[in-house]
Amino acid sequence: MATLEQSPGEAKLPIDRKDLIQKFAALAGLVLLIVAFSLTSSAFLTMSNGVTIALQTSTIAYIGLGATCVIITSGIDLSVGSVLALAGVVAALAVQVGVPVPFAMLIGILAGGACGAVNGLIITRMKLPPFIATLGMMMVARGLALQITGARPVSGLGESFGALGNGSLWRVITEGDNGFPKVIFPGIPYPVILMIVLAVIVAVVLRKTTFGRHLYAIGSNEEAARLSGVKVNKVKIGAYVLSGLLAGLCGCVLMSRLVTGQPNEGIAYELDAIAAAVIGGTSLAGGVGSISGTIIGAFIIGILRNGLNMNGVSSFIQMIIIGLVIISTVWIDQLRNRK
Amino acid sequence: MTVTSQSNTRPTAALDGRESILSAKGVVKRFPGVLALDNVHLDLYRGEVHALCGENGAGKSTLMKVITGLYQPDEGQVVYKGEQRHFSTIQDAQDVGITIIHQELNLVPHLTVAENIYLGREPKKGWFVDKKKMEADAQVYLDRLKVNIKASDLVLSLTVARQQMVEIAKALSLNAEVLIMDEPTSSLTESEIDRLFEIIHELKSQGVGIIYISHRLDELKRIVDRVTIMRDGGYVWTKDFGDVTVDDIVAAMVGRSLEEKFPERQSSPSEDVIFEVKGLCREKLCSNVSFTLRRGEILGFAGLMGAGRTEAARAIFGADPKTAGEVILGGKTLSIAAPVDAIEQGIAYLSEDRKLNGLAVKMTIKENVTMANLAAVSSHGFIDDAREARAAREMVAKLSVKTPSINQVAKNLSGGNQQKVVIGKWLFRDSKVLFFDEPTRGIDVGAKFAIYQLLDKLASEGIGVVLITSELPEILGMTDRVVVFHEGEVMGILETAKTNQEEIMQYASGVKRMAL
Helix, strand or coil, rough: CCCHCCCCCCCCHHHHHHHHHHHHHHHHHHHHHHHHHHCCCCCCCCCHHHHHHHHHHHHHHHHHHHHHHHHHHHCCCCHHHHHHHHHHHHHHHHHHCCCCHHHHHHHHHHHHHHHHHHHHHHHHHHCCCHHHHHHHHHHHHHHHHHHHHHCCCCCCCCHHHHHHCCCCEEEEEEECCCEEEEEEEEEEEEHHHHHHHHHHHHHHHHHHHHHHHHHHHHCCCCCHHHCCCCCCCCCCHHHHHHHHHHHHCCCCCCCHHHHEECCCCCCCCHEEEEEEHCCCCCCCCCCCHHHHHHHHHHHHHHHHHHHHCCCCCCCCHHHHHHHHHHHHHHHHHHHHCCC | CCHHHHHCCCECCCHCCCCEEEEEEEEEEEEECCCEEEEEEEEEEEEEEEEEEEECCCHHHHHHHHHHHCCCCCCCEEEEECCCCCCHHHHHHEEEEEEEEEECCCCCCCCEHHHHCCCCCCCCCCCCCCCCHHHHHHHHHHHCCCCCCCCCEEHHHCCHHHHHHHHHHHHCCCCCCCEEEEEECCCCCCHHHHHHHHHHHHHCCCEEEEEECCCCCHHHHHHCCEEEECCCHHHHHHHEEHHCCHHHHHHHHCCCCCCCCCCCCCCCCCEEEEEEEEEEECCEEEEEEEEECCCEEEEEEECCCCHHHHHHHHHHHHHCCCEEEEECCCEEECCCHHHHHHHHHCEEEEECHHHHHCCCCEEEHHHHHHHHHHHHHCCCCCHHHHHHHHHHHHHHHCCCCCCCCCCEEEEHHCCHHHHHHHHHHCCCCCCCCEEEEEECCCCHHHHHHHHHHHHHHHHHHEEEEEECCHHEEEEECCCCCEEEEECCCCEEEEHHEEEEEEHHHHHEEEEEEECC
């Protein structure tokens, strides 16, 4: 086609290829980490440790998915750490009063969604900056969680409450020679399966649906989106509700793993979620971001923690290292974009 | 670089005994895959206004960046006051007397005018900023421009035109010996332009050399001494302005002769009214705006900056609230509360600031084209990639958007092509009435012509076209009738063929008023 010829001065990479380079760089970093830890610790590259890492990463990933959607609209959700605690204790309290476990967890997840809806309404109707609205919600939700539990863990929930967090699919156990059970294959934990399913769903939502496209449009240029007929407020509220629902689910999974409702769970988790999204190439300025990147980002954090633990690095040093990783990945990203 | 020893091979005093203050000689600048500047020359005398003309992408801005030290040349040299210079930052260039006023404003909105003018070089009293002295000094420069701006005003409280004047005051305060002005008049009113030109004459007589970049060729004759033309990164010629005509300049810029600035109209208005607005009011900004639009007609909105043209269009479109008024499309009165409602009825508004509110610059051409009508390429909320790509490709071909791919990110396109993408967005929506707000601002001559042709084509297809523009030649060249605004009111609706610039200006300035 004659009109598709390249004119000088406009010879720049289309975003797809740039995106690929970014993802490749993050993926290469991930592989490098795995290689490095395999060499320094013999227990790192084992099946059971792999499962442990995936399990630990899954919680960052749930809220990371929500954070990605919100950050793409150039917003931010600081409340997820508290919201997940509130959702988890709501589910636990529901079980205590006799609600069957699946319904109790649904109530918990919906509580998270409700927090997200309030965030969205404050941001769109009261026109407060997302930072302020969700900072407020962070305190309100944490306070609620502590108040309704009297700041005490909710226990005595029964084994079925722990099934979601502790169960696995395809777990293969045989009886060993000594009569003790022997784990042939540790199985895939339900939280990991949930993570994969949710990541695929959210990725499809972002890439293939009009809702997803509108998230990018709002983040790229909100006024242009509004003048194009995008229902900006509805879409934004949708993003925060999604983030709240995922936080709610994350809370249920975490509490299920502990088989206890912990009102103090999830402190500072929102920072992990934001870090995962940012390491994965999501721009805080909005309009840019992908789920594959966020999942890679979540695994980078998860593997760093796990590998450093195995090498006996103290948790304080771990914080320093992860902090530096966040700074340097975003720096590299900006260097690349500046060209 | 390799050329240090050659700096004195040519005498600095040039033709006519006039002294050259700044010259760029044989400048070559390469970017990966692109030769941005190819052996370009520019010679500026003291006390001269030197116009630099060329289409967008001709390399004017790149050359200015080489001169002010933002880019280092790959070959060639910049000679300032007889010495070869290498500036590593704009600050370096500014310190020796070279100042640039950018097309985009570089002001900090939350600081005062004085704080902006002295940003980074605040007068001090001990450890503290001497606010009194700063404001008094700033006021002197503002008063020289005869603009009614107080040095203590916050920049965000000023209109764009006034902010432009602050930029100019800032340049004056730097005591520049070389002043580069990039499209300084694009947002100024006639009287502000007059005042700016007086200042330019004053600076000239003080020996300041001025490089003047503008797309408004007709205003050059009022100030310019010589003109240099660039095309596609190359140097075309430098001539005395008195020896050339505007047509010569345009021909040299585009590399072909443009017979006329405007295409011959193919469309002609019929009798049936397709769109009507009655008694539109908007708090403080518009009152009782009424007009009709006929099939095949291009209707102009004329008026000075802030006369209420954009404000009326935005209220019709639902982008801003209206307090009263009826909007009638095809005989049906519409209720429009938000842009969504207008868009669903087939009314579209192309905003005057593309980057601010027309285009999602981080998104691709494809995504921008389908943004207002995603439903047409999706089913059950899922976007059909193949259908979307086909739609975008068709639109790119129809509007002749120059791009390697529909997946090109919008910010990498030239201004003209960006505008075409925005138009494509609304054509894909099957709009019935389109409001074009300053569609050719900041676009080069060749691309303007393409936009004009497109407006005409849309009108001939039966789409109602409203052209809001500050360029009177555009009104006269393209419209059938013109609605003239003054302070939020319609002063008159004129047949374009029977009017002229002077009459339109009389209505626009409130001197004349028609009984409507």
